[in-house]
Amino acid sequence: DGGAIQVEVNDKMDTANRDKVRAHLGEIAKQFQAGIFTTPFAVHGTVPPGVADIDKLKEKIAYKYEETDNGARVRITSKDPNALTAIHAFLKFQIEEHKTGDPTRR
Numbered sequence: 001d002g003g004a005i006q007v008e009v010n011d012k013m014d015t016a017n018r019d020k021v022r023a024h025l026g027e028i029a030k031q032f033q034a035g036i037f038t039t040p041f042a043v044h045g046t047v048p049p050g051v052a053d054i055d056k057l058k059e060k061i062a063y064k065y066e067e068t069d070n071g072a073r074v075r076i077t078s079k080d081p082n083a084l085t086a087i088h089a090f091l092k093f094q095i096e097e098h099k100t101g102d103p104t105r106r
Contacts, residue, residue, distance in 0.1 A: 001077045001078070001079070002061075002075065002076045002077035002078055002084060003075075003076055003088065003091040004073045004074060004075045004076065004091075005025065005028070005073060005074045005091070005094065006071065006072070006073035006074075007021045007024075007072065007073075008021065008069075008070035008071030008072075009070050009071055010070075012069065012070050018070055018071055021071040021072055022067060022071065022072045025065060025071070025072040025073065026065050026072070028074055029063045029064065029065040032054075032063045032074070032076070033058075033062075033063045035055050035058045037051045037054070037055065048089075048090050048093040048094070048097075049089040049090060049093050050085075050086035050087060050088070050089035050091075050093070051086075051090060052086075053082060053083070053085070054086045054087065054090060057078070057080060057083040057086065060078050060079070060080040061076065061077070061078045061083050061087065062075075062076075062077050062078065063075070063076055064077070076090075076091070
């Protein structure tokens, strides 16, 4: 149904950075829901794949902020096949750019 951006601190005792992660992802969720994708551009110096379609289909995409024990995640979901393709392209780019090691294919 989409995917997620999840960030966590390595040390569960590092509550200061955990709280920064949570604040950042909370803002990301709000920005994305409003159709603002300037943060990925600022980080990567390019508009990530999928963003144009995500913006065009924003009414068919939901963003939900969720806290985890050591950080937070932004769930990005849709039932629209075109939106899902765009979401997956965007997340694949994030995985590759940040070298997270997450799989990019099922």
